Amino acid sequence: DVKVTQSSRYLVKRTGEKVFLECVQDMDHENMFWYRQDPGLGLRLIYFSYDVKMKEKGDIPEGYSVSREKKERFSLILESASTNQTSMYLCASRQANYGYTFGSGTRLTVV
């Protein structure tokens, strides 16, 4: 089974802090994604990456950046956390032409 591991299940950060969310997958998938889930808004794509050092903006990239230095690891960075970035963050990886495998999610609270 493909495993996607997100480093933290719950995080509490202060406004203005720089926040790193880490995601690792173990099945050599090319594509990796970061989504956030908010009630009534579903899953919204922040950034995705289809190869090492490659990244593409999703639907809501503002306030975020990403890093993919190795194929198995895709990091989401909140440059200066704000309260409106309080959310559930979900990482996923995908083998071409198949569905996603998601991590367990990180519940981030910015205070």
Place this chain on the structure above:
Amino acid sequence: DQQVKQNSPSLSVQEGRISILNCDYTNSMFDYFLWYKKYPAEGPTFLISISSIKDKNEDGRFTVFLNKSAKHLSLHIVPSQPGDSAVYFCAASDRGAQKLVFGQGTRLTINP
């Protein structure tokens, strides 16, 4: 521009009955459709998928129906069980695309 829409935010069904979750899409290029199930504080898990060359796919208690002319798909769960209580997301993609487009989700509650 919401390309995938789940118009029912919530659905309540009695245990043992059929649950029907609906999803509409606007992009005629979509040719691969999936349903995911999500429990609170967990990531979504894959449930069932269907390719546009089919109009029905079954897996145990779960059946997905695709009506391409109406750009509509539905997920049927029969019989519904308490463990089916979760949020269900439909998703779609063009097979040439790298990303899936998700609907807003429907919260299904199965009542004993």
